[in-house]
Amino acid sequence: MSIDNLPPAIQHWIGGESVDSADGRTFPVADPVTNTPYANAAAGGSADVERAVSAAGSAFPAWSSLGNRDRANILNRIADAIEARHERLASFESYDTGLPITQARGQARRAAENFRYFADVIVALGEEAFRQGDEQFSYVVRRPVGVAGLITPWNTPFMLESWKLAPALASGCTLVLKPAEWTPLSASLWPEIFAEAGVPDGVVNIVHGLGEEAGQALVDHPDVPLISFTGSTDTGRHIIRSSAQHLKTTSMELGGKSPAVVFADADLEAALDSVVFGVFSLNGERCTAGSRVLVERPVYEEFTSRLAERADAVRVGPPSDPATEVGALVHPEHYERVLNYVEIGRKEARLVAGGTRPAHLPDGNYLQPTVFADVSRDARIFQEEIFGPVVAVAAFDDEAEAIELANATQFGLAAYIWTSNLKRGHRIAHAVESGMIWINSHNVRDLRAPFGGVKASGVGREGGAHSIDFYTESKIVHVALGEVHTPRFGAAS
Numbered sequence: 001m002s003i004d005n006l007p008p009a010i011q012h013w014i015g016g017e018s019v020d021s022a023d024g025r026t027f028p029v030a031d032p033v034t035n036t037p038y039a040n041a042a043a044g045g046s047a048d049v050e051r052a053v054s055a056a057g058s059a060f061p062a063w064s065s066l067g068n069r070d071r072a073n074i075l076n077r078i079a080d081a082i083e084a085r086h087e088r089l090a091s092f093e094s095y096d097t098g099l100p101i102t103q104a105r106g107q108a109r110r111a112a113e114n115f116r117y118f119a120d121v122i123v124a125l126g127e128e129a130f131r132q133g134d135e136q137f138s139y140v141v142r143r144p145v146g147v148a149g150l151i152t153p154w155n156t157p158f159m160l161e162s163w164k165l166a167p168a169l170a171s172g173c174t175l176v177l178k179p180a181e182w183t184p185l186s187a188s189l190w191p192e193i194f195a196e197a198g199v200p201d202g203v204v205n206i207v208h209g210l211g212e213e214a215g216q217a218l219v220d221h222p223d224v225p226l227i228s229f230t231g232s233t234d235t236g237r238h239i240i241r242s243s244a245q246h247l248k249t250t251s252m253e254l255g256g257k258s259p260a261v262v263f264a265d266a267d268l269e270a271a272l273d274s275v276v277f278g279v280f281s282l283n284g285e286r287c288t289a290g291s292r293v294l295v296e297r298p299v300y301e302e303f304t305s306r307l308a309e310r311a312d313a314v315r316v317g318p319p320s321d322p323a324t325e326v327g328a329l330v331h332p333e334h335y336e337r338v339l340n341y342v343e344i345g346r347k348e349a350r351l352v353a354g355g356t357r358p359a360h361l362p363d364g365n366y367l368q369p370t371v372f373a374d375v376s377r378d379a380r381i382f383q384e385e386i387f388g389p390v391v392a393v394a395a396f397d398d399e400a401e402a403i404e405l406a407n408a409t410q411f412g413l414a415a416y417i418w419t420s421n422l423k424r425g426h427r428i429a430h431a432v433e434s435g436m437i438w439i440n441s442h443n444v445r446d447l448r449a450p451f452g453g454v455k456a457s458g459v460g461r462e463g464g465a466h467s468i469d470f471y472t473e474s475k476i477v478h479v480a481l482g483e484v485h486t487p488r489f490g491a492a493s
Helices: 046-065 068-084 086-097 101-124 157-171 186-197 211-220 233-246 268-284 297-313 332-348 399-406 422-431 465-471
Strands: 012-014 017-019 026-030 037-042 129-132 136-144 147-151 174-178 204-206 226-230 249-253 259-262 292-296 350-353 370-373 390-396 414-418 436-439 472-480
Touching: 012 046, 046 136, 046 147, 046 174, 046 204, 046 211, 068 086, 068 101, 068 157, 068 186, 086 101, 086 157, 086 186, 101 157, 101 465, 147 157, 147 211, 157 174, 157 186, 157 226, 157 465, 174 211, 186 204, 211 233, 226 233, 226 465, 233 249, 259 268, 259 399, 268 297, 268 390, 268 414, 292 297, 292 399, 297 350, 297 370, 297 390, 332 370, 332 390, 390 399, 399 422, 414 422, 422 436, 465 472
Parallel strands: 147 174, 147 226, 174 204, 226 249, 259 292, 259 414, 292 390, 370 390, 414 436
Antiparallel strands: 012 017, 012 204, 026 037, 129 136, 136 472, 350 370
16 A cells, blocks of 8 residues: 655654654654554653643643634634545545545544534533522633643544544643554644644644653643543553542543344344444444444344354455455554454354455455354453454343343443334443443434443543533632621620
């Protein structure tokens, strides 16, 4: 796969300037089709984070004092600039991550939508006010927290960066973004986007580098009071422990092992389409993937057989091919991890589809979508997040067992319920331990809705007004309207 206009080097962006690391270190970045390095990225460390935090701190007073409408206008110009680079952005994203180009285009559109949405939110959002008769009036004032630290993952990186950037900027925060080291290419477009939109220098700063170096320095910095992280549960636990030193506010969107519960009375065709898309789109590298499919026993064999047929028919190919439905997994290290889970699954369950490299793709990080049937609740492929095009299927006999199996992992991010009995659908939605539930629907999310999970899938909620709550502090102001009658302790009678 070839692509035009690749940068020879990917630099930090600090204080409105593209700069190398203070110590000059770099690391190679490879594409997942050939696993050949195409560029070197600046390897940030504590000195680079210190410079970025300082730039963000200097820019904070002016940015935070802008009116909400002024910030909203800039956010809309950012969306315009993203849309103007739609094809280039999609090609960068597809090249760097291995996502099929058609799905990368969708991520580019969603990124622009995030900025337009939060431009609307910050203008429309009001404050709370409370009146206590004629005696006192109280009102809430929102103030941006300060310099926000944003740490983003390698799956759909540009869109997930926009997901954090847009509400942070709308709220009046300045920020330091640490993109995922495996997929820094699309982040190299942010500087020209922000400059074209008129974002003042220092408001947004980008430091590339390894998580244990640049990411850790950002988490540890005493002048960064807030960390928003999307990534693995183990890394999230580490960030929370590190953040405790400075009592930072954190939002953790972590791993998932989401169930798709299919009852015999469901629209099986719609359920099948949703299950196939939900676990195999984005190469299976999505936190909300329905990677555990629980099927009521009367239709279990039929549904599993049809799922296997569809998995075998999924088109695996070069990410640049518009016909491709599953591309190359992001990195050799991750590819080997997914293949290891396939081998584990062969010992734990019945392989009914995939499990091997497609014969027509001898090179690159490719895997035919894989289906395991008769998976026990104690199996590792049932319990652990694989984050690839691999699905575990199990049968259940009644509603109680469906709920028990759905809740039988440490994770609780999403769940999907398929039934024509809406009373049952609502009962199960209330009983399943997940932050987000879809009934007779695939992963369609309203940007106004809260996003996040329970148990090991995360801490806190972002999305809509919840994001503004996260990036701001609420200050309550109480004002006496009449005479103050305070008990006069210590006064002479």
